[in-house]
Amino acid sequence: MSAGLPQHIDVRRFAELERRLEGEISPQDCPRLSQAIKASEGPILVALDFEKQSGGRSVVSGNIHGRVVLDCQRCLEPVSIDLQCDVSLGIVDSETEAELLPDDLDPLIAGDEIDLRELIEDELLLALPIVPVHDQCDPPAALSGEGHDAELPERENPFAVLASLKKDTRPSGDEDEFE
Numbered sequence: 001m002s003a004g005l006p007q008h009i010d011v012r013r014f015a016e017l018e019r020r021l022e023g024e025i026s027p028q029d030c031p032r033l034s035q036a037i038k039a040s041e042g043p044i045l046v047a048l049d050f051e052k053q054s055g056g057r058s059v060v061s062g063n064i065h066g067r068v069v070l071d072c073q074r075c076l077e078p079v080s081i082d083l084q085c086d087v088s089l090g091i092v093d094s095e096t097e098a099e100l101l102p103d104d105l106d107p108l109i110a111g112d113e114i115d116l117r118e119l120i121e122d123e124l125l126l127a128l129p130i131v132p133v134h135d136q137c138d139p140p141a142a143l144s145g146e147g148h149d150a151e152l153p154e155r156e157n158p159f160a161v162l163a164s165l166k167k168d169t170r171p172s173g174d175e176d177e178f179e
Contacts, residue, residue, distance in 0.1 A: 005021060005046060008113045009021075009116050011108065016052060018052070019050045020047070021116075022047045022048075023046055024046065025120055029117055030117060032121055037068040038068075039078075041068065045065045046062070046120055047064075048064075057090055059088070059090050060088075064127075065084050066083045067083065068080070069081070070129075071132065072134050077134070085127045087123055088104060089107070090106070
């Protein structure tokens with residue numbers, strides 16, 4: 001971890017104290033993210049607010065921002081992707097409590113402490129695009145068909161032989177029998 005962010009925190013205690021965490025983390029500190037991206041462009045910036053809502057529910061809100069490089073799935077060249085994660089989590093003890101959360105909160109099932117790096121990494125992985133592409137790009141020549149003949153020679157239908165066999169095996173004058 002770097003720049004003012006602890007590795008483990010007691011999220012409920014932070015919520016009671018209404019703490020704010022600001023800092024940055026290196027993408028190399030996130031092994032799953034490092035495997036999913038080609039490179040990173042600088043650190044990941046984190047700003048998280050922990051608070052207790054009026055009903056007593058502990059929540060985490062804020063944002064996580066970073067810029068990563070992935071392979072464009074259209075042209076296969078590197079593409080820079082701006083990851084902007086808006087965090088809105090309700091801290092719960094179990095799956096049962098998670099089902100009771102309002103729709104605007106995602107569950108954070110937490111014991112006494114959480115690994116802050118894993119929380120940040122999970123949010124970033126969810127923000128990665130399924131199919132990264134440039135806003136405008138052309139597929140490589142090998143994929144677009146450039147350099148190949150536009151017209152393929154007409155091929156003979158392999159089932160034409162079966163049609164001729166069908167005509168040869170019908171008894172003459174009995175065509176109406178099967179129709």
